[in-house]
Amino acid sequence: MSSPIEQALDLLRAGELVGIPTETVYGLAADAANPAAVARIFALKGRPADHPVIIHIAGAAQLQDWAKDIPAAAWQLAEAFWPGPLTLILPRQPHVPDAVTGGQDTVGLRAPSHPVTQELLQRFGGGLAAPSANQFGHVSPTTAQHVADEFGARLRLVLDGGPCLVGVESTIVSLIGERPKLLRPGGVPREAIEAVLGQELEHHTKAKSAGIRTSGLLDSHYAPRTRLITGSFEQLLAEAASREQAGEKVVLLHHQNWSDALPAQPHHQLPGDPVGYARTLYATLREFDTQGFDTLLLEATPAQAAWLAVQDRVSRAAHGRLEN
Numbered sequence: 176m177s178s179p180i181e182q183a184l185d186l187l188r189a190g191e192l193v194g195i196p197t198e199t200v201y202g203l204a205a206d207a208a209n210p211a212a213v214a215r216i217f218a219l220k221g222r223p224a225d226h227p228v229i230i231h232i233a234g235a236a237q238l239q240d241w242a243k244d245i246p247a248a249a250w251q252l253a254e255a256f257w258p259g260p261l262t263l264i265l266p267r268q269p270h271v272p273d274a275v276t277g278g279q280d281t282v283g284l285r286a287p288s289h290p291v292t293q294e295l296l297q298r299f300g301g302g303l304a305a306p307s308a309n310q311f312g313h314v315s316p317t318t319a320q321h322v323a324d325e326f327g328a329r330l331r332l333v334l335d336g337g338p339c340l341v342g343v344e345s346t347i348v349s350l351i352g353e354r355p356k357l358l359r360p361g362g363v364p365r366e367a368i369e370a371v372l373g374q375e376l377e378h379h380t381k382a383k384s385a386g387i388r389t390s391g392l393l394d395s396h397y398a399p400r401t402r403l404i405t406g407s408f409e410q411l412l413a414e415a416a417s418r419e420q421a422g423e424k425v426v427l428l429h430h431q432n433w434s435d436a437l438p439a440q441p442h443h444q445l446p447g448d449p450v451g452y453a454r455t456l457y458a459t460l461r462e463f464d465t466q467g468f469d470t471l472l473l474e475a476t477p478a479q480a481a482w483l484a485v486q487d488r489v490s491r492a493a494h495g496r497l498e499n
């Protein structure tokens with residue numbers, strides 16, 4: 176019997192897809208140099224073809240295989256944060272398939288730190304195109320079981336690397352143009368990147384203003400199927416009461432310790448720190464998505480910098496927000 180990594184290598188070389196663990200979320204991987212294999216990713220995910228996919232590489236030594244005109248900032252960031260949860264957008268080499276870049280002249284590259292996928296990449300030698308391993312628009316997977324739940328028998332192999340340690344996607348930084356831009360907050364804090372670059376990152380929160388097609392910038396993304404509403408704990412208590420009055424089954428998902436005010440209806444406490452919260456957010460949304468609730472009521476997260484990535488995902492996952 177060959178090992179799971181050997182089975183994965185055989186499938187990838189044959190142009191098939193494999194579910195892979197990373198430190199952020201699980202990916203749906205294909206040989207980045209094989210356009211037919213990359214097309215299978217879009218078919219399985221139900222993702223529009225003009226959305227670019229990140230190429231995963233073992234490390235900075237492979238940067239020039241896929242990117243050209245690489246600025247010093249890219250080498251500095253790779254040195255500081257790779258392998259790890261940072262994706263760099265750079266000018267692409269001409270041979271990078273349009274299926275990967277969505278027809279743009281740029282390419283997204285990242286070296287993941289998860290040991291299973293590091294070994295896979297080192298033995299594969301090439302690059303692995305991989306978006307998060309979920310149906311388009313749905314919550315990203317943070318365990319091998321989540322990936323199996325998304326695709327079932329349509330995906331032949333998922334490498335099981337355990338639960339993801341970061342739990343939200345990589346930070347995406349574009350090094351195209353005059354100033355570096357933060358396209359998506361994620362696993363590496365914005366301040367850490369700015370410290371290495373010695374300058375601030377530009378940050379637009381809407382796809383339109385950035386003029387860039389990034390699916391992570393669509394408003395409804397990373398969403399559970401059950402209606403999800405965010406607001407302050409007090410607002411959610413009132414919302415829960417009126418929805419229950421109307422016959423709904425609701426659950427309160429909170430991260431602060433409200434033990435004195437805890438209501439009679441179902442509730443669940445997420446970790447109160449941003450790192451722990453990020454690690455469990457998607458698994459929690461998935462868990463409560465399958466329990467027959469009509470509405471999930473999620474306590475709004477703090478506005479502080481350390482919560483930026485979590486805040487971004489919560490606002491995209493929510494179908495509604497209770498305003499003050």
Ligand code: TXA
Pocket residue numbers: 197199200201202203226227228229260262264276279281282283285287305306307308343344345347358387388389390391392
């Ligand atoms: O943590 C992660 O980044 C995970 C794991 C699997 O590595 N991957 C991930 O992939 O989140 P995906 O496809 O779900 O999100 C990648 C984002 C998309 O919003 C895509 O549009 C953007 O990266 N992206 C990829 N290449 C790009 C490019 N050349 N220019 C602008 N955005 C790009």
Ligand code: MG
Pocket residue numbers: 306307315
């Ligand atoms: Mg995704």
